[in-house]
Amino acid sequence: MLKRLCNFFFVACVMFASPASASxxxxxxxxxxxxxxxxLLQNPFGLSLREVRDKxxxxxxxxxxxxxxxxxxxxxxxxxxxxxxxxxxxxxxxxxxxxxxxxxxxxxxxxxxxxLASTNRYGGTALIPAAERGHVEVVRMLIEAGVKIDHINRLGWTALLEAIQLSNGGTAHQEIVRLLIAADADVNLPDNEGITPLQHAVRRGYTPIATMLRAAGAR
Known part of the structure; x- marks a missing residue:
């Protein structure tokens, strides 16, 4: 009984000190x-706050x-x-x-x-922004988890396209391209303007990436 009263007092104090916009x-x-x-998570009231939203x-x-x-x-x-x-x-x-x-x-x-099929506000899976931002280990983990490799977001881009056209072509993105190719990404799937991954790589002077793409059958 004393423990319950202490928990109640603790929760009440936290609630009183909390802004109305947050739990x-x-x-x-x-x-x-x-x-x-x-x-909080050790009592029913605290558990009920797990899915409460802020502003x-x-x-x-x-x-x-x-x-x-x-x-x-x-x-x-x-x-x-x-x-x-x-x-x-x-x-x-x-x-x-x-x-x-x-x-x-x-x-x-x-x-x-x-x-794994959930998408962000751009219609992209978790894999697409991870590829764009050069998060190599995240890309590796998502590929192993089974995220769809060739998912196309609302901008018309796949993870492979974003790893090329929105990157600096450096070592991290080269490794991501290698991982995507090894996972059977479609190396010839173009963007909404009909530009292929290889064409993007060549235009940007990303020679190592272009070489990998050509070796995988890119045109």
């Missing part, structure tokens, strides 16, 4: 108060992902937080972890029900 769990994440987050539509887990707070993300996921819950921008913890290169949170998301 106590959001506040704990933002203020880096892991002990409060863990205490931006973010759940506590999405906020933890955005801020790259791995311990908070782990606690929330272990407590059953939804890794596919989207905010106002159509980001989810899973999608954002892929796009931002949050490798540890991505691993946890994939192990806890990540929807």
């Amino acid at each position: 106590p769990l959001h506040v704990a994440v933002r203020t880096n108060d892991l002990s409060s987050a863990l205490r 931006a539509g973010r759940t506590p887990l999405l906020l933890a992902t955005e801020m790259n707070k791995v311990d908070f993300a782990r606690a929330l996921i272990e407590a059953g937080a939804n890794v596919n819950a989207t905010d106002a921008k159509q980001d989810s913890p899973y999608l954002l972890a892929g796009a931002e290169g949050r490798l540890e949170i991505l691993k946890m998301s994939l192990a806890n029900g990540a929807d």
